[in-house]
Amino acid sequence: xxxxxxxxxxxxxxxxxxxxxxxxxxxxxxxxxxxxxxxxxxxxxxxxxxxxxxxxxxxxxxxxxxxxxxxxxxxxxxxxxxxxxxxxxxxxxxxxxxxxxxxxxxxxxxxxxxxxxxxxxxxxxxxxxxxxxxxxxxxxxxxxxxxxxxxxxxxxxxxxxxxxxxxxxxxxxxxxxxxxxxxxxxxxxxxxx
Amino acid sequence: xxxxxxxxxxxxxxxxxxxxxxxxxxxxxxxxxxxxxxxxxxxxxxxxxxxxxxxxxxxxxxxxxxxxxxxxxxxxxxxxxxxxxxxxxxxxxxxxxxxxxxxxxxxxxxxxxxxxxxxxxxxxxxxxxxxxxxxxxxxxxxxxxxxxxxxxxxxxxxxxxxxxxxxxxxxxxxxxxxxxxxxxxxxxxxxxx
Numbered sequence: 001x002x003x004x005x006x007x008x009x010x011x012x013x014x015x016x017x018x019x020x021x022x023x024x025x026x027x028x029x030x031x032x033x034x035x036x037x038x039x040x041x042x043x044x045x046x047x048x049x050x051x052x053x054x055x056x057x058x059x060x061x062x063x064x065x066x067x068x069x070x071x072x073x074x075x076x077x078x079x080x081x082x083x084x085x086x087x088x089x090x091x092x093x094x095x096x097x098x099x100x101x102x103x104x105x106x107x108x109x110x111x112x113x114x115x116x117x118x119x120x121x122x123x124x125x126x127x128x129x130x131x132x133x134x135x136x137x138x139x140x141x142x143x144x145x146x147x148x149x150x151x152x153x154x155x156x157x158x159x160x161x162x163x164x165x166x167x168x169x170x171x172x173x174x175x176x177x178x179x180x181x182x183x184x185x186x187x188x189x190x191x192x193x
Numbered sequence: 194x195x196x197x198x199x200x201x202x203x204x205x206x207x208x209x210x211x212x213x214x215x216x217x218x219x220x221x222x223x224x225x226x227x228x229x230x231x232x233x234x235x236x237x238x239x240x241x242x243x244x245x246x247x248x249x250x251x252x253x254x255x256x257x258x259x260x261x262x263x264x265x266x267x268x269x270x271x272x273x274x275x276x277x278x279x280x281x282x283x284x285x286x287x288x289x290x291x292x293x294x295x296x297x298x299x300x301x302x303x304x305x306x307x308x309x310x311x312x313x314x315x316x317x318x319x320x321x322x323x324x325x326x327x328x329x330x331x332x333x334x335x336x337x338x339x340x341x342x343x344x345x346x347x348x349x350x351x352x353x354x355x356x357x358x359x360x361x362x363x364x365x366x367x368x369x370x371x372x373x374x375x376x377x378x379x380x381x382x383x384x385x386x
Contacts, residue, residue, distance in 0.1 A: 018332040056349075059336040063346035067293075081326045084316055085278010090286040091341035097290030100260075112324040119324050123277055127319040131305040131312050133274045133365035139211040143252040148284035153256035156249075172326035 008190050010038040010183075011070050011099065014079025015089040017043050019173060032176060033077075036183035037191070041069055070098055075190060077182045078155075080110040080147050080162065081172055086119045088147055096151055105158035107186045109178030110146050113166040117142045160185040201383050203231040203376075204263050204292065207272025208282040210236050212366060225369060226270075229376035230384070234262055263291055268383060270375045271348075273303040273340050273355065274365055279312045281340055289344055298351035300379045302371030303339050306359040310335045353378040 010033055016025045026042035033040030044065045050058045070076070076099040083089040088110075099106050112119065120140040145152040146162045155162055163182050167175035203226055209218045219235035226233030237258045243251045263269070269292040276282040281303075292299050305312065313333040338345040339355045348355055356375050360368035 015326070015331075018334070020330055020332070055336040059338060059342040060346050060349065063342050064350070066343065070294075082278075082322075082324050084313060084325065084327045085275075085280060086324075087278060087280070087283035089341065090280035090283065091343040093283040093286035094290035094293070094341070094343040094347070097287035098294040100287070101263075101291040101294035111326065114324060119322075120277060122324065123322060126322055129275075129312075129316060129319055130362075131275050131279075131307060131315065132277065133208070133304065134277045135366070137213055138208075138366070139213070141211070143248040145252060148282065148287070149252040149256050150259065150284040150287040153253050154287070156253065157257070169323075170328075173328070173331070 007034070007037055007039045008074040009041050009072060010186065011073040011076040011095070012040050012042050013076055013092045013095040015081075015083045015092060016079065016173060025174060028176065029179065032180055033183060036180070036187050038183065038186070041073055044069060066095070067098070070095060071102070073099075073104070075099070075105040075107070075158075075186055077179065077186060078106060078108040078151075079179070080108045080151065082110070082112050082119060086116065086123045088151070093148075093151060096154055100154040105160065105186060105189050106154050107158065107160040107163075107182040107189075108147075108151070108155045109163035109165065109182045111165050111167045111172045111175055111178060112146070113164055116140075116145055116147055159189050200227070200230060200232045201267040202234050202265060203379065204266040204269040204288070205233050205235045206269055206285045206288040208274075208276045208285060209272065209366060218367060221369065222372065225373055226376060229373070229380050231376065231379070234266055237262060259288070260291070263288060264295070266292075266297070268292070268298040268300070268351075268379055270372065270379060271299060271301040271344075272372070273301045273344065275303070275305050275312060279309065279316045281344070286341075286344060289347055293347040298353065298379060298382050299347050300351065300353040300356075300375040300382075301340075301344070301348045302356035302358065302375045304358050304360045304365045304368055304371060305339070306357055309333075309338055309340055352382050 030040035223233035
């Protein structure tokens, strides 16, 4: 049995799947995962055969394939960088919860430096969106955390930290400094007895 | 064994916990759940003893208590209404994934009528937020869904639908019309053999 064959599979969760160069980013993340001793597993969105399916069928196939992939993985690393709002991508949040319920370690990083609280205030100071239910009288979590406490504590309980990086403008979706730190944290968690 | 004692416990997920009158909303949701044959379980944020804990300790106690509550429930109803951005509350998304991984049915409703795609375009047309990783070249999901496909399909696979309501301005966080429809859907799922 080679070391290669026993590398733990790690689900690489994040909104990078929506980038035009998602495959390249996925390949880069898989390389970084391999360097850390893992087999990185990038969501299948771009590799599934969706031909002949209507939109609802496509969404179903992608979602169920991703669930199967998660079940095949020993742990997850989530990109928590804010995406279309104060918080992380909702699909990634779903995936953090999914793996947490399975009792598998979750790590995470964000390329936004500010706390959730600070971002929420900045959001409110910006243009209001008619569809958004947030209003000034609604409480803003103030725990000094980077994300909703359900996310952040799931990571802490996995003996990982939410890695925060301050990255160059325009590289919020592609800078992998924090990702590599999360991999290093997971390596300690999964290798330790 | 009375009918009362056997009512399935339903976890009531949503950002209402941040409202100043969260307890009242929780009580109202529990009443509606009872009318549908369930015991509604509202997250504990406001009922836990957090004295003597620092912020990190408070966040941990709340999060782990909510996880325990979810494990004690037969199903979940999620408020998917957009909260501080295009998408639903990240903590609620985590909880949908958590219950999905446990194989328990999830239902959901939103008080925003537009698709995820339409809201994303509206978001981009508004003021840009410096912390947000979204950029014009990044793909916007276009499956005709109300939320990220991981969320929406988890609900569809539970034999429920994402109930969309168009509610009066200012009642996005409190209108329970969609919530009651979700309860009715869950009642069929949990009662049917």
